[in-house]
Each structure stands twice: as C-alpha cells, then as structure tokens.
Amino acid sequence: MGDNQEIGRVVYEELRRLASSYLGADQSRHTLQPTAIVHEAFLRLSKNHNLQAESKSHYFRIAARTMRHVLCDYARAKKSEKRGGDWNRVTLSGIGKSESSHDYDAADISSALEKLESQSARQAEIVELRFFGGLKVEEIAKMLNVSDRTIRNEWRTAKAWLRSELQRLDSL
Numbered sequence: 785m786g787d788n789q790e791i792g793r794v795v796y797e798e799l800r801r802l803a804s805s806y807l808g809a810d811q812s813r814h815t816l817q818p819t820a821i822v823h824e825a826f827l828r829l830s831k832n833h834n835l836q837a838e839s840k841s842h843y844f845r846i847a848a849r850t851m852r853h854v855l856c857d858y859a860r861a862k863k864s865e866k867r868g869g870d871w872n873r874v875t876l877s878g879i880g881k882s883e884s885s886h887d888y889d890a891a892d893i894s895s896a897l898e899k900l901e902s903q904s905a906r907q908a909e910i911v912e913l914r915f916f917g918g919l920k921v922e923e924i925a926k927m928l929n930v931s932d933r934t935i936r937n938e939w940r941t942a943k944a945w946l947r948s949e950l951q952r953l954d955s956l
Contacts, residue, residue: 796822799847802918825850841927843881850918852894857888896949900942907942910935 805816828850829835837843901908906928913919913927925935 796826798844798918799825799851802848802916803851808827821851821854824854828854842921844917845927846920848912848915848919852897852912852916855890856894892950896946896953900945901947903945904938904942907938907945910938911942911946914939917935 800818802821804947821926825847829847835846837846897911898906900911908923909928913924914921919927921932921935921939925932
C-alpha cells in the first residue's frame, strides 16, 4: 500500500477541490463538507487491502467512484432520516443545460449513472471520470485507449442522455 499512499497524497488536494465543486457555491447549506467527503473516500480506500493503483490516473478512477458512493450513501441516509431540504443536493455541472445550473439529488445521479452503465459502460465511466474524477478528455482517452474525438462524442451523448434521465427523475 506504500505506493498507493504516495499516490493518495499527490491527489488529495485535487479530490478535495472536486468534492467542493460537487456541493456547489453555497456550501453552508450542506451538512457534509468537502474534507469529510474526501476523508470518507480515503477511509474506504484504505480498508481495501487488495487495492493496487497502477498510476495516478488509475487511482483517480478508483477514488472518483468511491467519492460518488460516499455522496450517494450520504444522500440516501439523509433521505431516510427526513424528507425535503437541500442537504442532499449536488450541482452536476456540465450535465445540465449550459444556461442554468441545476441541483440534482446525489441518489438520482447515481441511479441515472447505474442505468446508463447498463446501456453503455464506457459512457458511464466517462461521466464518472469527468465529473467525479475531474479528468480531462485527453486523460480519459489515454486511460481508455481511444481517441480524444471518441471521448468527446461519447461525453456529448452521455450528457444528453443524463440530462433527459435526470429531468425525468426530477419530475417524478
């Protein structure tokens, strides 16, 4: 785990910045703070003794998925405690219409990503890496061994599908 700890130190601040972006500009309305998200993700990662990150980007991949699960688990737990409020809302920048920033329930985001994954595992992974991992198109293309153009096209398709699915879930 020594190498993973070194990689973990390198990516910690980037993950904290990403966690902060998930919660949006007004973090005072959230009970879960960026540091807590990252710490919970690192705690979960450290409990996985079989984890072997091959590179910084591979670690980001694993950490992005873990942070997604932290946010989703937290939202589900809060939802079971009480209904309503903004405590379980996260801004999904880059998915909604560009002229507006809409908050979505973390559980809805996870549900939509699971549905997308059943239809296109690669598109779901691209969304996860872009949104939760903060990776650039070029980094994802290299990681998935495809062209930048393929990633851009899949990202565009995935965003359109997710936008539609999240609007459908929001209207329920």
